[in-house]
């Protein structure tokens with residue numbers, strides 16, 4: 001199947017995606033639902049203490065990801 005070939009080619013390429021936290025295009029990171037978090041922000045998030053104001057900043061960003069767009 002041509003489609004499968006195309007997909008496997010794409011999988012081997014390094015795509016840059018927009019990180020939901022730093023909003024920069026990064027080639028490496030993790031996917032959370034449909035969103036992307038770059039490795040830098042992932043490490044940052046892990047190392048940030050829960051009492052750090054930065055932590056709530058991250059949580060706010062992540063809320064967008066974990067909360068589906070349902071306004072009910």
Ligand SMILES: [Zn+2]
Nearest residue numbers: 019022038041
């Ligand atoms: Zn990032």
